[in-house]
Amino acid sequence: MSRTVIVGLDGSSESRAAAEWAAREAKLRGLPLRLVHVWEPVPEPMAQAPILGGETQRHWSERIPREAAEGLRLRHPGVDVAAEQISGRPMNVLAEVAKGAELLVLGSRGLSGFGGFLVGSVAMVVIAHTETPVVLVRSGEQAADEHENDPAGIPSAATSYRPVVLGLDTDHADDAVLAFAFEEAGRRGTALKVVHGWNLPPYYGYGLPADPGLDAELGRQDAAELAKVLRPWRRKYPDVVVVEESRLGSPALHVVDASREASLVVVGRRIRRSPIGAHIGPVTHAVLHHATAPVAIVAHH
Structure with a gap:
């Protein structure tokens, strides 16, 4: 795999913050950014339900990486942004795609009032099962947060x-x-x-x-x-x-x-x-x- 910065994207506010951070990091490193959205297929009985529908769910979920990539290209000109959707369990897919990458970036919810992270089970498993450096970015993280005060x-x-x-x-x-x-x-x-x-x-x-x-x-x-x-x-x-x-x-x-x-x-x-x-x-x-x-x-x- 060519050198790249990968970010796991699920549409949440924490994963969007992670994508923004990853785009800034990709620019610092002069590397392309790859957005990976993991689509976990619904069980067959649920997929047959008239309200949900597996194909309908996938159609809407495909918008997450596509629209995120479009926004990142506008906000971070010069960064080569690609997006894809992969079927499977998030913890397995993210650990696999991280192999050979420069960096894997994941989102983590901030703890209101405490300022820390709420690290989910997917992130913990991925961290434990990849040798690629992993960066956790909390929800609400902004570019200005990395800089000194004016x-x-x-x-x-x-x-x-x-x-x-x-x-x-x-x-x-x-x-x-x-x-x-x-x-x-x-x-x-x-x-x-x-x-x-x-x-x-x-x-x-x-x-x-x-x-x-x-x-x-x-x-x-x-x-x-x-x-x-x-x-x-x-x-x-x-x-x-x-x-x-x-x-x-x-x-x-x-x-x-x-x-x-x-x-x-x-x-x-x-x-x-x-x-x-x-x-x-x-x-x-x-x-x-x-x-x-x-x-x-x-x-x-």
Whole structure:
């Protein structure tokens, strides 16, 4: 398959937001955009019903990718947009079409009042069963949300991009995850904020008195390890400004907190071959459900 950005489209507000984000990303990458609408055929008894009708349902559902493609071409001139409808189960079809693609983009409903994601079962299964990077975009996401505030304090697409945030586990730092984050920051001409959370040794839970000096030393050691991991990547991407944050406490909470001022959050997912379960890891799982910016999940070994 030729290099392309793919977006799963079902006509919902979250999938439309995902398509808009994917079009902007395709333009940044100089790649074509492919809209995929999965049509799940109705069971035969229902298809025979005079009110529903399988052919009628398919006819109306074919309008979703066609009309979405027409609108994207008007709003994003220069982006090569193609659309198609494929029959099957969404989780299976999207995982299959993602093979060989540069990126798969999916929509996810925002949680009103909480600002996070409501990640559906289809997205979770697709994330767990594809090695292609997947980006989740919340409902209502707009181009201005990726950018810094203008002088009036309002997000504006005319201003520079907000930083890209990378949640990094220094014990399992993977080249695929690091490369993706640096490339995204480079495309946007913005800073890369690398966030690493660390915890005190387990014996601190046994009622021993706090030792501020030891805490500070552990913090320095962790910051030094983070700097060591990033040093070769700074040399490889000299134009990307890197901000290192090594902080005591939950990695997920720190990444979610940083997402409030991010244009994109990048996290990793270790590839596991077991067919049972989602296997995306607790930190990535928490970030998926609570980050307020689009989240890219990059699979790695």
